[in-house]
Amino acid sequence: MSKIDISKLDPFAGDSPPMDDKLIDLLKQAYQDQIPVHVTMLEIESIKPFSDYKPPYNEQVVDIIEKRLTTPGNPLPLYVYFSKGKFIMSDDYYTYHVHLSLNSKRALCIILGEFDHNQSGVLVKPEPIELKTPESAEVINN
Amino acid sequence: MNRISKKKVFITLITFIFIIFAVNELDSRIEQLNDLQSRVDRIENKLGGTDTLDCDKNQIIKDVSKSIVRVVGAYSEGSGVIIDNKGTIITNYHVVNGEPSPKIVFSDYSKITAEYVAVDKDVDLALLKIDTETPNYIDLSQKKLYLLYTLQPLDTVYSFGFPLGTDIAGDVTVQEGHFASLRTDAGVDYIHTDLSLQGGQSGGALTDVCGNLIGINQLTLSGASFSISNYTVYEFLESSMEKENPLEDVTTISFLEDESALEAVRAFYNYQVVHQLEKAYQLLSDDFLDGISYEDWIKGYADVVGIELISIEETDQENVVEFKMESIDLVYQDRVSKYFEGTWEVENKDGLWELNKPSIKQVEDPSWDWFYE
Numbered sequence: 087m088s089k090i091d092i093s094k095l096d097p098f099a100g101d102s103p104p105m106d107d108k109l110i111d112l113l114k115q116a117y118q119d120q121i122p123v124h125v126t127m128l129e130i131e132s133i134k135p136f137s138d139y140k141p142p143y144n145e146q147v148v149d150i151i152e153k154r155l156t157t158p159g160n161p162l163p164l165y166v167y168f169s170k171g172k173f174i175m176s177d178d179y180y181t182y183h184v185h186l187s188l189n190s191k192r193a194l195c196i197i198l199g200e201f202d203h204n205q206s207g208v209l210v211k212p213e214p215i216e217l218k219t220p221e222s223a224e225v226i227n228n
Numbered sequence: 229m230n231r232i233s234k235k236k237v238f239i240t241l242i243t244f245i246f247i248i249f250a251v252n253e254l255d256s257r258i259e260q261l262n263d264l265q266s267r268v269d270r271i272e273n274k275l276g277g278t279d280t281l282d283c284d285k286n287q288i289i290k291d292v293s294k295s296i297v298r299v300v301g302a303y304s305e306g307s308g309v310i311i312d313n314k315g316t317i318i319t320n321y322h323v324v325n326g327e328p329s330p331k332i333v334f335s336d337y338s339k340i341t342a343e344y345v346a347v348d349k350d351v352d353l354a355l356l357k358i359d360t361e362t363p364n365y366i367d368l369s370q371k372k373l374y375l376l377y378t379l380q381p382l383d384t385v386y387s388f389g390f391p392l393g394t395d396i397a398g399d400v401t402v403q404e405g406h407f408a409s410l411r412t413d414a415g416v417d418y419i420h421t422d423l424s425l426q427g428g429q430s431g432g433a434l435t436d437v438c439g440n441l442i443g444i445n446q447l448t449l450s451g452a453s454f455s456i457s458n459y460t461v462y463e464f465l466e467s468s469m470e471k472e473n474p475l476e477d478v479t480t481i482s483f484l485e486d487e488s489a490l491e492a493v494r495a496f497y498n499y500q501v502v503h504q505l506e507k508a509y510q511l512l513s514d515d516f517l518d519g520i521s522y523e524d525w526i527k528g529y530a531d532v533v534g535i536e537l538i539s540i541e542e543t544d545q546e547n548v549v550e551f552k553m554e555s556i557d558l559v560y561q562d563r564v565s566k567y568f569e570g571t572w573e574v575e576n577k578d579g580l581w582e583l584n585k586p587s588i589k590q591v592e593d594p595s596w597d598w599f600y601e
Contacts, residue, residue, distance in 0.1 A: 127596050131350065131414050140472070158539070161600040191536060191554075194596055209565060210596050 103139040106176035112167050112198040116217045121199045124212035125163065128173055128195045130185055132207025133166060136176030140183060151184040163194045168201035288439035289386070293400045294364035296388045298333035299323050299342075299356070299431055307389035307400075307432035308332065308356065309444065310365040315358040317342065318368075318461060319431030320446055321349050324356070332358050335399060344475050346468030351416050352446055353456060353464045355474075366433060366441045373459050376419070376442045379407045387423050387445060387453075389432025401429070410457065417457035419443045425453045485511055485581055489547040489574035492581035493540060496572075497553060500535040513575060513582035531557040538567075538599060547574045552591075552598070567591040567598070 115121045141147075154162040162181050166173040173195060175182050185193050192209055196217075203212055299308040299319045306323030310316070317332060324330040330342045342356035379385070387403045405423035412418070419434060425448040434443035434455040443455030468474045485495035492511060499508035509522050517525070538552040552569045570588030574581050591598060 125596055127599060158600050161597075192599070194600070210598075211593055213595065 103141070103176070103179050104137045106136045106174075108169075109136075109165065109167060109174075109176045109198070113165070113217075116198050119216065123199075123215055123217050124197045124201075125215050126195060126197065126212035127192045127209040128164075128166070128197075129207040129209060130190050130193055132173055132205075133164065133175050133182065133193060133195070134172040135179065135182060136174055139179055141179045147180055148184055148187075151181050152188065155181070155184060155188060155190070161194045163196045165198060166195050167198045168205070171205075173197065173201075173207065283438040285437065288435075288437070289402050291364070292366060292386070292388055292433060292435055292439045293402065294335070295362075295366045296390070296400045296433060297335075298390045298428075300331040300333060301325065305390075305392075305428055306430040307428065307445070309388075309431070309433045309441065310362045311368045311441075312365050313362055315360050315362050316345070317356045317358065318444060318465075319354050319356065320444065320456075321347050321352045321354045323431045324354050325349070330354075330356060332356070346464075346471065346474030348464055348468070350414070351456065351460060351464050353444065353461065355465065355468060366435070366439070368441055368458065368462065368465075370462060372440050373462055375436060375440045376410070376458055379436065379442070381406075381408060383407045384437050385419075385421055385423075385442065386435045386437065386439075387421075387425060387429065387432060387455075388435070389425070389429030389445060391426035392428045400432075405453070408452070411454070417460045418446070419455040419457055421453050421455065423453040424448065483507075486579075489572075489576075489581055490540065490542050490549050492574050493549040493551060493572045493583060494537065496583055497535060497537040497540075497551070500529075500532075501537070505529060511581070511583050513577070513584040516582075516584050516586070543571065547576070548572070549574060567594050569598075 112121065116123045151162060154160055164175050164178045164181055164185075166175050168174075182193070196215070197212065201208075295310045297308045297310060297317060299306045299317070301324040306319055308317040308319035308323075311318055319330075324344075324347075330344075332340050332342050334340075340358045340360060342358045345355040345357050347354040383406065385405050385407050387405060388400050391401050403423055403425075405421045408420040408422060410417060411420050419442065421434070423434075423445075425432075425445055429445050429448075432445045433441055434445055436442050441461075442458050444461055445453065445455045447454045482491070483495045483498055484491040486492075496508050496511045499505065499511070505526050506522060509525055512525075532555055535556070536554045538554055540549060540551040542548075543550050548571050550569070550571045552567070555566045555568065557564045557566060568588055568590050570586060572583045573585040575584045576582075
């Protein structure tokens with residue numbers, strides 16, 4: 087039996103978004119409970135992509151995300167952090183662009199780190215949450 | 229010799245007195261002239277400066293009016309501005325939202341179907357193209373963008389458009405108002421004026437007194453109107469050229485009120501989304517309205533600038549539809565979101581679905597999961 091580090095899996099191999107070191111750093115801190123993490127609804131206009139990267143169109147992936155965003159029960163959040171008046175999204179380009187294609191006015195977001203709760207764009211009262219460390223995937227070698 | 233000397237002294241004295249008198253008089257005249265010049269400058273400034281005084285008001289109104297068209301969408305009507313001689317027209321996105329082929333109506337009531345070139349729902353602008361030459365247009369060249377920034381509060385501006393769209397025949401309506409301020413929201417510059425614009429004037433031109441396009445009329449409230457600045461319009465044009473898919477915001481909204489109870493409720497709110505309140509009103513049953521006129525009913529929407537249906541679905545009960553919605557109100561120039569949830573009992577009368585009994589409540593401070601329940 088061998089273990090696969092799921093953080094190294096790239097489901098969209100071949101065309102990757104630019105790396106945002108700040109997000110990675112914040113995620114590490116969040117998983118170690120060193121910074122506050124909140125869940126809330128943000129105005130889509132208040133979210134700024136880290137780069138102009140656009141993921142390659144993949145109908146299957148878009149369908150799955152679209153279903154998650156439009157069907158109750160299993161929401162798909164964007165991970166963002168606050169910087170210079172905007173919430174920066176740097177790792178959920180597919181979800182973000184599906185939001186745009188659906189003309190969404192708001193998006194469910196998990197905000198890593200400190201931010202002003204009265205910041206414009208924060209639509210509902212942010213709730214503190216705890217990020218759970220993702221389990222490593224296991225595959226069985228026959 | 230003595231007599232000559234006395235005469236000379238006398239003449240010199242008289243000359244000296246005269247010179248003093250003349251200099252004083254000259255000073256006084258110069259002072260008067262300076263005062264007069266200062267008054268002329270003040271009057272000139274009040275009228276907009278020397279450049280403005282050179283502009284012929286009647287001719288400008290005549291020229292600009294030729295560049296304004298009616299724009300007819302599926303659920304809305306507005307105005308548009310021709311910006312080049314190749315049939316390019318700019319208007320508001322909300323005027324053509326949901327319309328696959330907007331119609332352009334010229335002042336002689338001839339019509340032509342336009343195609344989309346680019347739209348941006350966030351900026352609320354749409355660029356259309358008609359297949360005909362348009363010799364009358366307003367130049368929106370970069371070199372004139374600065375003119376907006378030369379405006380001072382209370383400077384005169386003109387608005388051109390077609391209030392109430394094609395419901396009222398006739399020439400373009402020209403109004404005179406005053407520049408109040410330049411405001412910015414979400415990267416869009418808005419010109420605040422004291423114009424009182426009506427539905428149908430969205431997408432029309434806002435110009436300075438020399439007919440230079442300084443904005444596209446967008447939104448009006450009691451006693452205050454907002455126009456999208458020429459700079460934002462220019463940015464939109466530039467970014468449209470760089471966009472991979474400048475038509476990604478062209479969407480259609482369904483209005484299938486004849487199909488089912490669910491679609492009737494969806495159409496009721498979608499009509500509100502596209503500001504077709506009269507059509508929404510027509511979906512309400514007489515029992516519900518209980519004699520309330522359309523004019524009275526829309527008073528409840530006075531502050532509402534946007535409606536969004538968050539979710540809608542059928543319930544276990546026959547013809548009862550549950551929904552969640554957001555209403556965006558403008559309160560003291562701030563956008564305030566209000567959230568509602570509830571049900572509509574819908575009836576089918578002679579093949580037409582009518583919204584009859586509502587049970588709706590406001591949801592104060594919903595939590596994030598309210599949106600996903």
